[in-house]
Amino acid sequence: MIPVEYYIILSAILFAIGVAGVLVRRNALIIFMSIELMLNSANLAIVAFSSVLKSFSGQVFVFFVIAVAAAEVAVGLALMVEIFKAKHSIDVDQMNSLKG
Amino acid sequence: MTPNLILFLILALVAVATALGMLFSKNAVYSALFLVLNFVTVAVFYLLLGAPFIAMAQITVYAGAIMVLFLFVIMLLGAERLPDTHVLPWQKPLATVLTVILALESTYLLWTKARPSGAVLPPGAEVNTVDNLRAMAMTLFNDYLLPFEVTSVLLLVAMVGVIVLVRREKGQKS
Amino acid sequence: MHLSETATTGYFFLAPWLVFAPVIGLLVNIIFGGRFSEKVIGTVASLASGASFVVSVLLAWSLAAGHGAAVTVPFLEWIHIGNLELDWAFRVDSLSTTMMLVVSGVGTLIHIYAIGYMHEDVRFKGDPGRFRRFFVFLNLFIAMMMILVSGDSYLMLFVGWEGVGLCSFLLIGFWYDMDTLGRPSWANSNAAKKAFVTNRVGDFGFLVAAFLMFWAFGSFQFDEVFEAAHAVAPGVIVAITLFMLIGVAGKSAQIPLYVWLPDAMAGPTPVSALIHAATMVTAGVYLITRSAELYTLVPQAQYIVAMTGAITALFAATIAVGQYDIKKVLAYSTISQLGFMVAAVGMGAFVAGMFHLVTHAFFKALLFLSAGSVILGLERGHHHAEHSHHEQKSKGKGGKSKVEGGHGAHDRHEEVFDPGDMRNMGGLRKTMPVTFWLYMIGTLALAGIVPFAGFWSKDEILLDASLHYPTVYLLLSIAAFFTAFYMGRQIWMVFFGEPRHEAAAHAEESKPIITAPLMVLAALSLLGGALNLPFEGFHQLGHWLEYTLHEVEALPLDLQVAGISTLLALTAIFLSWLIYGRNPLKAGQPDPLKKPLGFIFTGMENKWFVDEGYFAVIINPFKRLSYFLADVVDWRFWHDWFHETVIAGTYNWLSNIGLNLYADQKGIDAFANWLGTATQSLSATLRKVQNGFVRSYALSVLVGVVFILGYLILKS
Incomplete structure (x- = not known):
């Protein structure tokens, strides 16, 4: 028997790693992957709670999140391809023309 | 253990x-x-x-x-x-420190506050059964039918959006 | 709301057509008149006026059928403010229908006459385009007069009062760009202005009376005012009636405001007959009769009214003796006769006053229109004579003096021929026989010879005066004597003797369209006395008006008074024959009265210098005061010194030094500039945060999250 807190803490650690990835990496693709990691950590927490509460709603939400993530990745990667076409780089630091 | x-x-x-x-x-x-x-x-x-x-x-x-x-x-x-650059030199250490703080804070908060009673599954329970799967399917297609359909529309929209994004305009140089 | 009964049976619903028939007529003539011939224009206008007459007859008939009970016909809500309710309603009672019948009846006859008269007049004056305008004005006058006499309140009466004043102004100044002889000048328009301004003085009195009335009674409605009048202090009534008398003096040409009426003869003759003899000028008499209930409450005011009328009657009659213009004589005669009427209504003899009003409308319209016929006859004669004159000498362009313009008038003496001057007439009895007989009838009626209409009405006034006011009786008797005298003088000068001018010798009789209405009026002048014969069983007008005026005194014929007045009239006519008839005036000879009477006749000739007196006493000082106020007070003091120097100067100094330099530049400007600079530097600092790196933006989000979580931890 595993206390649910373990899952939650694991989820928090994974989320923090995802946050760090977004902040530290300059490669837009890796930033994107970090975002996916954060989504996953959230999913893990939801499923853990769902299991404790004996409710399938949580699982259904996770299913939706996965669907939304798929759509998001499709659009995001398309955007990235376009950006690469324009800038010939996917370094986010190169995209700093919008500054004061 | x-x-x-x-x-x-x-x-x-x-x-x-x-x-x-x-x-x-x-x-x-x-x-x-x-x-x-x-x-x-x-x-x-x-x-x-x-x-x-x-x-x-x-x-x-x-x-x-x-x-x-x-x-x-x-x-x-x-x-x-990516080639190395030296912009934003303070970003990496600051982000690391803040992330660690975030992890500690959220762990502490979850440990002390969010405590759903009980544990996850009793030991030895048969969890991944067909009945279980069927129950979840009932929930999905009864209570969440509309969101489910909306999801399909969302995927369609995303597909159309991607096609529009990467499509080569007429007369545009490749 | 009304004390009178409301119309139920009869033709009372037609009352608004009294006003609308002439209004439709004038609109038709305004809109379509340009395409009509003169005959059609005249016919439309006459029919409009005639329709008004028919409505008046129907109203009178309905009233008689209803035993004379006054009827109010509500028509329009006019002003409703809070409790104040002013409506346009028609009041049909025996008094107003009498006025309606006179106005529309005489008015229609004069319309018909004017078709013939104006046809020639516009050609002598050289502008046929004004024919239509004349009939539009004439119809407007009928409409306004109908509003005046049919109004249910003093306010509606005032609307009509001002409307007829406007029409009077427009028609006196009808030939606004010439004088009475057709020479280019502003004399006629000056006469119109004089009439208008003088009337304004009178209207001021009327307005004050109306305001007092509203203040005292809270209403303008006749019935409500009369009802309330008994409960009010007599002083208020005295004030109201005397201020009203000022209005009457203005409109009905009484001393001291009569001076406009002689000058009003500058208008075409039908106007003189309709407005300045028969109808509009009698509005004052109507007003007093209408306010009978107010006047009978205050004998002091009645006495003043009676004396005003009597003095005016005598004063104007003396002036009439010394006049040479045929219309001026009649004008002063009108003032004198109006004096008779005002004296009558002042004495409380309202029936006598109204009776004289009606008969006077007949015979004075007859006289004026006949005088117009005489003038036209002379114009024709002058035209004829001049034409043949030119043919003989076979030079000049011929035609009228008007065409020659200003400088031509000085070259030849005959250019300034005055067709209205009695010294140019003489012997017209032969050349204009119809006009002569008509004029005779009018003269006898005015002079008060039995059995003409004027005798009965004047006698009734004299009888009333002899019973109650001996002074008034004396004044009026002398005035009656003068009346007969100047009318005799006129007859002898105009129709007897030898022609004193080429034009008189060649004068031609007028066409039937001019003489036919005159015959109707002559018949009325002859028989009009039958309206109110002073015998037992008659007194029809008295009984008729009794419905409205209540206590009416029906006096029997007093042979003494009648005898004296007849004797005076016959003596005066005989005297005039002695002076003017036996030895007819020769051309260029001065008036035979000039030598024996000396300066008195000079006074009569010059209207007792009243106009000059007004100029010296009122108008010139007023002008000087105006110049002083305009130049010294307004321009130099107010404008130059006060406005320019004091206000503008102070303001400039204040705004330059105080506001501009200190408040604006050093205060507001400085603050605004500091605000701008501060914002600039602040934003220059803050923009460094916007470095464009999306990672650092995300980091700032994380900082926020960390802080919020820290807060949550510390809070618990």
């Missing part, structure tokens, strides 16, 4: 390690592969939590479709590595 707990700890270790691997890999392809491993580990957690459908969806959609797409794009763009 029950076998379940031991299994959990090992898997948790793998998950954190693969996540860190994704974070620190210089090569984007390695990052992607670490992430696939991470997703698979999470899928095992789902099985442990009694969500076999989500586990399968995780493996097919995330590990299969999405990550393949990632690899595909990485290789298409040839952007495995």
Whole structure:
């Protein structure tokens, strides 16, 4: 028997790693992957709670999140391809023309 | 230390390690592969939590479709590595410190505040049964039918959007 | 709301057509008149006026059928403010129908006459385009007069009062760009202005009376005012009636405001007959009769009214003796006769006053129109004579003096021929026989010879005066004597003797369209006395008006008074024959009265210098005061010194030094500039945060999250 807190803490650690990835990496693709990691950590927490509460709603939400993530990745990667076409780089630091 | 707990700890270790691997890999392809491993580990957690459908969806959609797409794009763009730069020198240390604080804070908060009573599944329970799957399907198609359909529309919209984004305009230079 | 009964049976619903028939007529002539011939224009106008007459007859008939009970016909809500309710309603009672019948009846006859008269007049004056305008004005006058006499309140009466004043102004100044002889000048328009301004003085009195009335009674409605009048202090009534008398003096040409009426003869003759003899000028008499209930409450005011009328009657009659213009004589005669009427209504003899009003409308319209016929006859004669004159000498362009313009008038003496001057006439009895007989009838009626209409009405006034006011009786008797005298003088000068001018010798009789209405009026002048014969069983007008006026005194014929007045009239006519008839005036000879009477006749000739007196006493000082106020007070003091120097100077100084330099530049400007600079430097600092790196933006989000979580931890 595993206390649910373990899952939650694991989820928090994974989320923090995802946050760090977004902040530290300059490669837009890796930033994107970090975002996916954060989504996953959230999913893990939801499923853990769902299991404790004996409710399938949580699982259904996770299913939706996965669907939304798929759509998001499709659009995001398309955007990235376009950006690469324009800038010939996917370094986010190169995209700093919008500054004061 | 029950076998379940031991299994959990090992898997948790793998998950954190693969996540860190994704974070620190210089090569984007390695990052992607670490992430696939991470997703698979999470899928095992789902099985442990009694969500076999989500586990399968995780493996097919995330590990299969999405990550393949990632690899595909990485290789298409040839952007495995980025040259080193020296902009924002304070960003990395500050981000690291703040992330650690965030992790500590959220752990503390969850440990002390969010305590759903009871534990996850009694030991030895048959969790991943067909009945369980059927019950979840009932929930999905009864209570959440409309959101489900909306999801399909969302996917369609995303598809159309992607096509519009990458389409070559008439008369535009490639 | 009304004390009178409301119309139920009869033709009372037609009352608004009294006003609308002439209004439709004038609109038709305004809109379509340009395409009509003169005959059609005249016919439309006459029919409009005639329709008004028919309505008046129907109203009178309905009233008689209803035993004379006054009827109010509500028509329009006019002003409703809070409790103040002023409506346009028609009041049909025996008094107003009498006025309606006179106005529309005489008015229609004069319309018909004017078709013939104006046809020639516009050609002598050289502008046939004004024919239509004349009939539009004439119809407007009928409409306004109908509003005046049919109004249910003093306010509606005032609307009509001002409307007829406007028409009077327009028609006196009808030939606004010439004088009475057709020479280019502003004399006629000056006469119109004089009439208008003088009337304004009178209207001021009327307005004050109306305001007092509203203040005292809270209403303008006749019935409500009369009802309330008994409960009010007599002083208020005295004030109201005397201020009303000022209005009457203005409109009905009484001393001291009569001076406009002689000058009003500048208008075409039908106007003189309709407005300045028969109808509009009698509005004052109507007003007093209408306010009978107010006047009978205050004998002091009645006495003043009676004396005003009597003095005016005598004063104007003396002036009439010394006049040479045929219309001026009649004008002063009108003033004198109006004096008779005002004296009558002042004495409380309202029936006598109204009776004289009606008969006077007949015979004075007859006289004026006949005089117009005489003038036209002379114009024709002058035209004829001049034409043949030119043919003989076979030079000049011929035609009228008007065409020659200003400088031509000085070259030849005969250019300034005055067809209205009695010294140019003489012997017209032979050349204009119809006009002569008509004029005779009018003269006898005015002079008060039995059995003409004027005798009965004047006698009734004299009888009333002899019973109650001996002074008034004396004044009026002398005035009656003068009346007969100047009318005799006129007859002898105009129709007897030898022609004193080429034009008189060649004068031609007028066409039937001019003489036919005159015959109707002559018949009325002859028989009009039958309206109110002073015998037992008659007194029809008295009984008729009794419905409205209540206590009416029906006096029998007093042979003494009648005898004296007849004797005076015959003596005066005989005297005039002695002076003017036995030895007819020769051309160029001065008036035979000039030598024996000396300066008195000079006074009569010059209207007792009243106009000159007004100029010296009122108008010139007023002008000097105006110049002083305009130049010294307004321009130099107010404008130059006060406005320019004091206000503008101070303001400039204040705004330059105080506001501009200190408040604006050093205060507001400085603050605004500091605000701008501060914002600039602040934003220059803050923009460094916007470095464009999306990672650092995300970091700032994380900082926020960390802080919020820290807060949550510390809070618990």
